[in-house]
Amino acid sequence: xxxxxxxxxxxxxxxxxxxxxxxxxxxxxxxxxxxxxxxxxxxxxxxxxxxxxxxxxxxxxxxxxxxxxxxxxxxxxxxxxxxxxxxxxxxxxxxxxxxxxxxxxxxxxxxxxxxxxxxxxxxxxxxxxxxxxxxxxxxxxxxxxxxxxxxxxxxxxxxxxxxxxxxxxxxxxxxxxxxxxxxxxxxxxxxxxxxxxxxxxxxxxxxxxxxxxxxxxxxxxxxxxxxxxxxxxxxxxxxxxxxxxxxxxxxxxxxxxxx
Amino acid sequence: xxxxxxxxxxxxxxxxxxxxxxxxxxxxxxxxxxxxxxxxxxxxxxxxxxxxxxxxxxxxxxxxxxxxxxxxxxxxxxxxxxxxxxxxxxxxxxxxxxxxxxxxxxxxxxxxxxxxxxxxxxxxxxxxxxxxxxxxxxxxxxxxxxxxxxxxxxxxxxxxxxxxxxxxxxxxxxxxxxxxxxxxxxxxxxxxxxxxxxxxxxxxxxxxxxxxxxxxxxxxxxxxxxxxxxxxxxxxxxxxxxxxxxxxxxxxxxxxxxx
Numbered sequence: 001x002x003x004x005x006x007x008x009x010x011x012x013x014x015x016x017x018x019x020x021x022x023x024x025x026x027x028x029x030x031x032x033x034x035x036x037x038x039x040x041x042x043x044x045x046x047x048x049x050x051x052x053x054x055x056x057x058x059x060x061x062x063x064x065x066x067x068x069x070x071x072x073x074x075x076x077x078x079x080x081x082x083x084x085x086x087x088x089x090x091x092x093x094x095x096x097x098x099x100x101x102x103x104x105x106x107x108x109x110x111x112x113x114x115x116x117x118x119x120x121x122x123x124x125x126x127x128x129x130x131x132x133x134x135x136x137x138x139x140x141x142x143x144x145x146x147x148x149x150x151x152x153x154x155x156x157x158x159x160x161x162x163x164x165x166x167x168x169x170x171x172x173x174x175x176x177x178x179x180x181x182x183x184x185x186x187x188x189x190x191x192x193x194x195x196x197x198x199x200x201x202x203x204x205x206x207x208x209x210x211x212x213x214x215x216x217x218x219x220x221x222x223x224x225x226x227x228x229x230x231x232x233x234x235x236x237x238x239x240x241x242x243x244x245x246x247x248x249x250x251x252x253x254x255x256x257x258x259x
Numbered sequence: 260x261x262x263x264x265x266x267x268x269x270x271x272x273x274x275x276x277x278x279x280x281x282x283x284x285x286x287x288x289x290x291x292x293x294x295x296x297x298x299x300x301x302x303x304x305x306x307x308x309x310x311x312x313x314x315x316x317x318x319x320x321x322x323x324x325x326x327x328x329x330x331x332x333x334x335x336x337x338x339x340x341x342x343x344x345x346x347x348x349x350x351x352x353x354x355x356x357x358x359x360x361x362x363x364x365x366x367x368x369x370x371x372x373x374x375x376x377x378x379x380x381x382x383x384x385x386x387x388x389x390x391x392x393x394x395x396x397x398x399x400x401x402x403x404x405x406x407x408x409x410x411x412x413x414x415x416x417x418x419x420x421x422x423x424x425x426x427x428x429x430x431x432x433x434x435x436x437x438x439x440x441x442x443x444x445x446x447x448x449x450x451x452x453x454x455x456x457x458x459x460x461x462x463x464x465x466x467x468x469x470x471x472x473x474x475x476x477x478x479x480x481x482x483x484x485x486x487x488x489x490x491x492x493x494x495x496x497x498x499x500x501x502x503x504x505x506x507x508x509x510x511x512x513x514x515x516x517x518x
Contacts, residue, residue: 015282018403020274089420122410122417123424129416140414142407144277151381152399157388158381161348164427165382166440172423180439181425 001137002107005114006121006128008143011247012215014050016144024141025054029111030061032103034096042243046215047116063103063113068095085171097130104136118247119145123167124187146249147185149214154222156208156251159183173252177201182254192236194252195229202226204255211239211248225252260396261366264373265380265387267402270506271474273309275403283400284313288370289320291362293355301474301502306375322362322372327354344430356389363395377506378404382426383446405508406444408473413481415467415510418442432511436460441513451495453511454488461485463514470498470507484511 005024010016017025025031031051035044051062070092100115107113117125120143131138147167151158159165166181170189177197178184186194194207202225209232211219219239221232240246264283269275276284284290290310294303310321329351359374366372376384379402390397406426410417418424425440429448436456437443445452453466461484468491470478478498480491499505 010277013279015279016277016401018269018275018277019281020272022278023274086420093420120407120410122407122415124418125416126420128414138414140411142275142403142411144401144403148379148381148401151379152401155387155397155399156381157384159383159426161345161352161385162428162430164425164431166423166425167418168423169421171421178439180437 001135002104002109003112003137003139004104004107004131005112005139005141006131007114007116007141008120008122008125008145009047009050009116009118010144010214011119011146011149012046012212012218013144013149014046014053016149016214017050017054018141018143021141021143022054024114024139025050025116027112028060028114030063030107030113032100032113032115033062033064034067034099034115035064042212042215042217042245043118043247050116063106065099065103068092068099093126093130096126100127100130101134104131104134117143119143119147123147124169144214146210146213146247147187150185150208150210150249150251153210153213153218153220154208154251158185158251173197177205177252177254184252186250186252189248189250192229192233194225194250195233197225199226202229204257206253206255207232207250208253209248209250211236211246212243213247213249217243260394261363261368262371262396262398263363263366263390264371264398264400265390266373266375266400267379267381267384267404268306268309268375268377269403269473270378270405270408271305271471271477272403272408273305273312275408275473276309276313277400277402280400280402281313283373283398284310284375286371287319287373289322289366289372291359291372291374292321292323293326293358293374294323301471301476301504302377302506305474309375322365324358324362327351327358352385352389355385359386359389360393363393376402378402378406382406383428403473405469405472405506406446409444409467409469409508409510412469412472412477412479413467413510417444417510432456436464436511436513443511445509445511448507448509451488451492453484453509454492456484458485461488463516465512465514466491466509467512468507468509470495470505471502472506472508476502 007021165183167185170193173193205225207225208222266280424442426444429452432452464484467481
């Protein structure tokens with residue numbers, strides 16, 4: 001059976017690649033690249049740099065395909081439980097599934113290939129799901145996620161002693177800061193959901209925010225939400241306008257009650 | 260100011276080290292090693308192997324100290340919110356803080372040092388907290404946590420589309436499977452808390468379990484909790500008796516309701 005590696009390559013720092021990832025990258029015959037459009041050309045550049053660092057040109061094939069266009073309008077403004085949103089994601093995943101199957105079909109019978117994915121294949125990435133059910137041996141190679149890069153940049157421990165951490169999405173957070181968890185990591189936030197939550201809900205919450213974390217354009221900001229949210233909204237909008245895309249992540253941390 | 264790296268070295272596979280971690284390891288004058296007792300000699304062996312792979316003998320110092328003994332009995336059986344438990348952890352952290360400060364004091368004025376920590380310094384590790392307030396420049400180098408190694412071994416995506424993931428402790432889980440999150444990662448479980456929860460609570464929950472994940476003695480098991488829990492409890496007890504220690508992690512995943 002053909003082997004396909006799903007390799008987490010980190011979120012911006014080429015040195016966040018693990019030795020396992022380097023070995024897998026060096027072993028494969030083909031690298032599958034999904035083109036997500038010009039807006040994220042820095043990400044393409046990082047991927048290219050990683051390939052150039054670890055492979056000699058001409059020793060492997062790059063199999064490229066364009067990402068199916070996703071209907072991002074569907075379910076917008078809802079909190080992610082929406083059936084419309086889920087259906088749009090599922091349809092898009094189906095199209096990607098067919099695409100991935102055809103890329104893998106380009107492998108010879110004894111060849112191996114690799115999908116390079118941002119962050120960690122285990123966190124908010126659909127590649128492993130898309131490969132389920134295909135006649136292929138899948139190896140998942142973990143990578144440093146943007147959450148970990150964010151934590152490292154702020155020298156954060158995500159949990160507090162003996163306490164939990166929730167990893168959630170911007171859509172979900174828009175419904176409110178969870179009452180029963182005091183440390184919430186937000187990924188996939190198309191806006192700045194935390195900045196739109198009511199003052200009374202955010203009065204005892206600090207934010208640790210980062211964009212392009214681990215990369216040369218890294219931007220960090222931290223402080224009480226009510227004090228720094230306007231600055232973060234402004235800097236995020238400026239950065240997005242300047243670069244044409246943004247990838248950001250943040251931790252919301254409720255301060256202990258004064259008792 | 261002296262620089263101290265806190266380097267995540269993964270949870271069992273020496274190839275889970277990142278290139279950043281290798282570079283940091285190769286740059287330091289001293290490596291600080293906390294001896295946690297003979298029971299975890301495999302972990303000491305892994306750390307030694309990592310050092311031998313990436314440094315020439317005689318080019319760096321190893322500064323060893325014994326870990327303060329923690330009062331693990333305090334607050335046992337409670338759910339982690341207990342003041343007794345928190346106080347025991349804090350006292351133990353204070354003793355470690357003094358120890359870490361004295362280790363750092365062994366550095367010359369222009370020297371750098373490194374603490375090697377299991378997994379990722381950002382997840383259930385206290386080293387960064389212990390270094391707060393010391394007169395030292397701290398660099399956090401992320402590592403592959405046991406959660407990520409578990410996910411890779413089972414080829415899991417931890418979240419489902421657009422949905423959250425809770426990372427929590429065995430103590431907390433003992434109070435019950437959270438009602439509002441369907442994907443729960445459990446770390447630091449001194450027993451098998453999931454196996455003691457009521458049948459009706461676990462009837463629609465699958466478990467993906469792993470011990471010594473990423474290492475040569477890796478054990479994996481997965482399936483509906485009610486079907487596999489006895490097997491996991493048995494295999495865990497056997498492995499712990501055989502090796503003298505165990506490090507395990509698991510994901511609990513509630514199955515979608517039949518609708």
